[in-house]
Amino acid sequence: MTRTFLRPEDVREVVAEQLGTDRRVTGLDRLAGGSKKGVYRLTLDDRTTVMLYVWAPGENYWPPSPTVPDDPFTDASGAELFGINHAALTAAGVPTPRLLMLDRDGRYLPADLALVEDAGTLKLETLMERDPAAAAAPLSALGDALRRMHTTLGPHYGKLATLAHGEASQSRPAEDVIVDRALGHLGLASARDARLADAHEPIADHVRRLRGAVTPRRAYALVHGELGPDHVLVTSSGEPAVIDIEGRAYFDVEWEHAFLQLRFDDDYPALRPVDLDPHRLELYRFAQVLSLIEGPLRIADTDFPERQWMLDLAEWNIAKALAAVGAGHDR
Incomplete structure (x- = not known):
């Protein structure tokens, strides 16, 4: 278009x-x-x-x-x-x-x-790379904010707008939503990449095994959904400001921390996270790997100006998915 x-x-x-x-x-x-x-x-x-x-x-x-x-x-x-x-x-x-x-x-x-x-142009991601010492204070302040957010609890999961309209659906556990989401992403990505098509069943079985280790729980926190250091600005006073907020929802806090661990990497402990369920975290971490294959491959088929960046992101996560099931990396 x-x-x-x-x-x-x-x-x-x-x-x-x-x-x-x-x-x-x-x-x-x-x-x-x-x-x-x-x-x-x-x-x-x-x-x-x-x-x-x-x-x-x-x-x-x-x-x-x-x-x-x-x-x-x-x-x-x-x-x-x-x-x-x-x-x-x-x-x-x-x-x-x-x-x-x-x-x-x-x-x-x-x-x-x-x-x-306008909170400025300096992203926390840039500050972490350029001046780790200067990033320490906004990282700590972000960790405080995340704990406030992640201890803001609700009885149902869902988009905030959906819950505000009284349309919450609690017919099944949140982890089953993520399993269906992950398998859907796998199917769509397999249609675009032959390596994933060949490894489809082992990867799907891996998702189901991870799901089998998750024990029931119904406690939902306010989460950002996709919070990386590129979604945090550092103001002129050195304070963090969270942006790209449309994906906020009540959901399992492990979903948030799977993404935080990925994006903050070695700096993740500085956020001083809340207690997490390791099995739920592992399922959600792998589901996000599949999401970060399907989404980038799909948008790379459009006129999105950063197409190669998306293809590189997909390739990085394809390697992760294949490695999880011991599959080869050849095209």
């Missing part, structure tokens, strides 16, 4: 009404990396900046795919999710850029919009 992104003249009305008629847009930059929504930095004539999030079909690179109906991390995008999740994180004491305006009525553009405080 031909994608048309916003121009400065497209945002003048929202700036005038929300930030003042005496302020003018002097720059508009669409930031790289967004795959489900457009993320724009607006520069104003007084040299201040603000972020504009745009949910519109032309901003979403993801093609549709079969999903597990009760998977709370499916279709985790949209202005409604952003607004509800922002309120929940704020209530839990999790630092996130301030929400200035949310428009779901098309008042300014034929799209849903959020105007958000």
Whole structure:
């Protein structure tokens, strides 16, 4: 599809009404990396900046795919999710850029919009690589915030918006949702990679063995869903600010920590995690390996500008999946 992104003249009305008629847009930059929504930095004539999030079909690179109906991390995008999740994180004491305006009525553009405080350009990921000593304080503060989030408990799992609408479905354990999700990802990825097709049954059996070791539990925490150091900004005052919040849900806290372990690697202990169930963690860790194959391979079939990065990510996780069942790595 031909994608048309916003121009400065497209945002003048929202700036005038929300930030003042005496302020003018002097720059508009669409930031790289967004795959489900457009993320724009607006520069104003007084040299201040603000972020504009745009949910519109032309901003979403993801093609549709079969999903597990009760998977709370499916279709985790949209202005409604952003607004509800922002309120929940704020209530839990999790630092996130301030929400200035949310428009779901098309008042300014034929799209849903959020105007958000600009927390800066420094990602925790960059600071960890460039200056580990300077990253220690925001890492510690992030760990405090995560413990507040992960001890915010609820009786049901699901998207916050779904739970707010009273639509929670508790017909089966959360771990069975993840098994179905993992097997679905395996099937879709196997259609794109012959190595996975050859190893399909051993990998599926491995998922089922991991599931068999998990004991029943019904305790759900508030989780981010996909929190890496690239989803945390470090403000000018050195504080962390969590972004990309649409995927928040109540779910098993091990789902969160499987991803945190992957993304924070050697720095993960600095987050001082809550107690975890090792068997549940192992199942979720492997399910995320399969997710990080299927998703990148699917979006790599589109016009997403960072296609090679996605293919490399898929390749890294294909090697992990094959190694888990002792399969070869040849194409």
